[in-house]
Amino acid sequence: MDKQEKRKRLAKKIQLNLAMTVGEIFDPIDEDTTRPKKMAYFDRIFKTFTQGGEGAVNRKKTQKLIGTYCLFVPEEIIYAAGGQPVRLCAGAYESVEVGEEFLPDSACPMVKSEVGFTTLPVLSFYQQCDLVAIPASCDWKAKMAEIIHDYVPVVMLDMPKVKEGEASRAFWLSEVKRFTKEVEKVTGMRVTRSRLRGAIQMIQKAQVQFRRFHEIRKAEPPVIHGRDALEVLNAYFYDHVESWTAAMATLNDELEERVNNRESVAKPMATRLLITGSPMVFPNWKIPTVIEELGGVMVADEFCTSNRYLHDKVAVDEGLLSDMLHAIADRYLLPSCCPIFSTTIDRRDRLLQLIKDYRAEGVIYHILKGCHPYDVETRIIEKLLQDNGVPMLKIETDYSPQDVEQLRTRIEAFMETLKGQRHKEKS
């Protein structure tokens, strides 16, 4: 009895802390007049975090809520089965300490935060999930199911690590099929040919807006901040795809107008930065905020929570159920640049292409402490960027706000060198 009381009190405390953090983030944002007006729709979703996330997830009462982690869980299947997916990847510092009860110190803050939210009733949608699908991507995720299965029903999706192999593809396809069965059991609705086709089209429509948004981001001068871009995609975690698409369309229209009027969010000649590495999830917007405050622009990112999230497309070839399932399985596995896979070829090419397309001057490599897959790839990417003459800054951090000032100094110095380099090139 005492213990339960204690947990309740802890939840309350974390709830308050989270509300404060959200407030700290949105107070300056709300005052910013250069920001696109249509961002308000996305802000609303995150502001609900102050009231326990009630209303963050846009769903009908009867709809089953399927929690997902990483970007490997096929959302098309969830929509086709009549469920509402919600991506549970978390970025809140407040719940990290709760997660630490279950996980070793060396675990990454993201998984700690996620476990914290799942085990403690702070954000309601973490507990409301009728099923949580966890792909066994990194080692932390692999163990997560066992840790949280007392709190929510969990299904694990095993991930092959060598995606080039025939057997691994077949294996992943069978995992996707198994997942389909599991979701069907939960929602009580069969995934049929037409429903799946409809779901794929729904997400393809979202992808139209996604790609349009990223085309706009290539514009010079930049019309939107990198942090806002992160927010837009982060909102997709919780929102229903159709309402998200509609909101995106209006935002894109506004941004296009801005491009035509040459309205910029940054000073002319602002340093263009590309950010890659471990994903950043609300409210962990330390680095984008610092960059923005220093007058730079995060023109692009290479995060599984943002740029990579909706980039790849399902190609429906014959329109048979099996064919579409195969297409979906392929879409989530093959083009993925996640560092859990054995090769970095796709990530390297994608990074270079992004640097070229967005004319990025420097790259910030963000590693969450304990995020080993991204850590491992640092050297390879560093060498690649060196060979291509792109400076790189490696930042290893966690969710705690203590090192913000230190980060600010390092990023400032990095941006100064970039500016110096630009002058050198000019003269």
Place this chain on the structure above:
Amino acid sequence: MKVYRLRIAVQAISFIILIYGGLFYIDMGNRMPTFSCAYVDDRGGGCFLIGFQHMLSRPFGEFLGDAGIRLLKAMGIFALWSIVLNKAWCGWICPFGFLQDMLSKIRSFFDVDLSRFGWITRTRYKSVKYIFLVLLILIPLGIANSFFGLEKIPRDWSVPFCQICPARVILPVFNGDFSQIHIDFSSNTTMVLTTIVMVLVALFFTTAFVKRRFFCSYCPMLALLSLFDKIGLLSLKKNGQRCTRCGNCSRACPMEIREIEEEKVLTNLVTQDCTLCLRCVEVCPEDKALETRFCGIPIFTASQQGFLKRQGLDEESHTNKNGA
């Protein structure tokens, strides 16, 4: 541009021209690099292979004279046809390929799932068409000559490939000619060969309901055409850097070619099994990752916008102004 619709239209027109063209006095010669079967009475052009096999059935000495010149001339015409359209003969013109595509349509209408070869099987299977090609050259030569003092091959083996080609049985049916459906008991050789062809015809229909373009993977014409892969005027190019290896292309490929997805370095992607049906370009969502060129001029390029259009999202596409 919805290329698959255009392709079906072109295939249908070619089918009519090649199977019924004779009724409209169309004759495109007997050296066509496509299965416009010579057993079809009202054909508008003849398959190269039957004439090729006939011409090869000569004593070696004759090739030094006139027969050799005629063989060279025939091969020259064949090469010209092939260089101009490259493998598009298979993907866009071949009546037998069209038949398989139509059967695939029927299959997907009846919701019958697609089967794929295992990778190892697929690689091994590639060599079958070369075996056929070598045999269709060696057997006719062996009819007229004796190799290493061995006995000559009996004349029942003449035009060996046509004897086991399912197109010989199936295509004349469209002309109302069912006479090719028979088993020939006049000698052991013909009996075996005609039985094989009936088995292959049956397998053609069976496999059409589980696979796409099954026959093409052992078609010796494809092997002959692939001699001109690299010099054909029509080419399929890939920009490896833009490719995300999402696998859409290789999954949609009726010939199950994996190189199209895996290749990051090579630019010419007309591989030995490619039929240039351009399905891969259609399902590629990356701008300019795949490109078809004719004489170096891009005629069909992969693009995000085009991809979404072909996936049935017409109304949204106009909003993407930057798409190619």
Place this chain on the structure above:
Amino acid sequence: MIKTVISCFMALFCLFPALATAKAAQPATFMWLEPMSWDAIRAQRAKKKAAITKVTGGQQEAPNPAESYSTSQDKGKKRAARGARPRSYYLHSGEFPQPDRQQSGRPARMNGQYNHRAKPKKSQTQAILWVKYPDNRSLSFAPKQRGPVSLFSFPAGDGGWYDLFAYHDQGVNNDSRIHRYSYTHFMSHGDSVDKHETNGIEGPGFFKGQPILEIKRLCADDHECYRTHAGQNLRVQVSFKGEPLANQTLTLITEQGWKQSKRTDDHGKVSFLLIKELFPEKIDRRKSENYLLTTEHVLPATGVLNGQPFHHEHHIATLPLQVFPPKSDWQSKRMAYMVGSGTFLLAGGAIAIRRKRQRKAL
């Protein structure tokens, strides 16, 4: 003495009717074309090659058929010869079936070759062969004597139908002037050619570009006439000087001596069912039997030719046929459908079962 005289008279008396009947009902002497079989052509070529090898030690190439016309003034022949291997036809004359063949069944034509040592028959040197090429041009060829028969060789390179007309003016025999005709056609597989305007055949035996007495084979499609099989209907039209000849008797004679006569209808048309003749037990679908369709048209005419008067004009036409064994003897449609559908069901079933198992395993 008297005995000998009587016996002589008796002998004369006995002989006389025989002589009289011989004069009155002379056996019809036909003239017909027969293609030289590929086997014979090959054997001939091998022989020639061996001869060349003997003389020159194998250095010489096979002769180009075009070269044999290099001195000829006829450019058409040279053109037709370009890139062609020659086709050869025998022209036979005499009774059908040929007695030497009939006696021993078939052995006279072992491997498609004639016994060249057989007694030579009357020469046919006056005969002429007209070949109508696929491009509609007609060329004439003279025969060479080969043992008992005449042999025509002509180049045939282009693809398409070739029509052959042989004509022979036999002169006057027994008060009648005899014209003999033979027709045949074949299809050559090759590149098809552009059509030219017909140059109608002009010459003796021809009337307005057509043979005076013509038996024309009626073909519904290429299949019907490409290869004639026993059991098939043979449809012909007979015309005289371009006009259909009604009520004309035609006789079909097989190599075994079987005969059938029929009369043409008002349009000069008639059809015969080609009966199955004697084919050997072990069927070789490439070996054919010779059938001959004949007709004779007699007209009263008076004249003198080479000092010999005549009161009748005989036009004797033949249409030789190479009849192959009936298809039903060596090919089975039912078996084909059985094998086909059996394989279809087996393979289909196997795939269905395999898929069902896979689905269960999932």
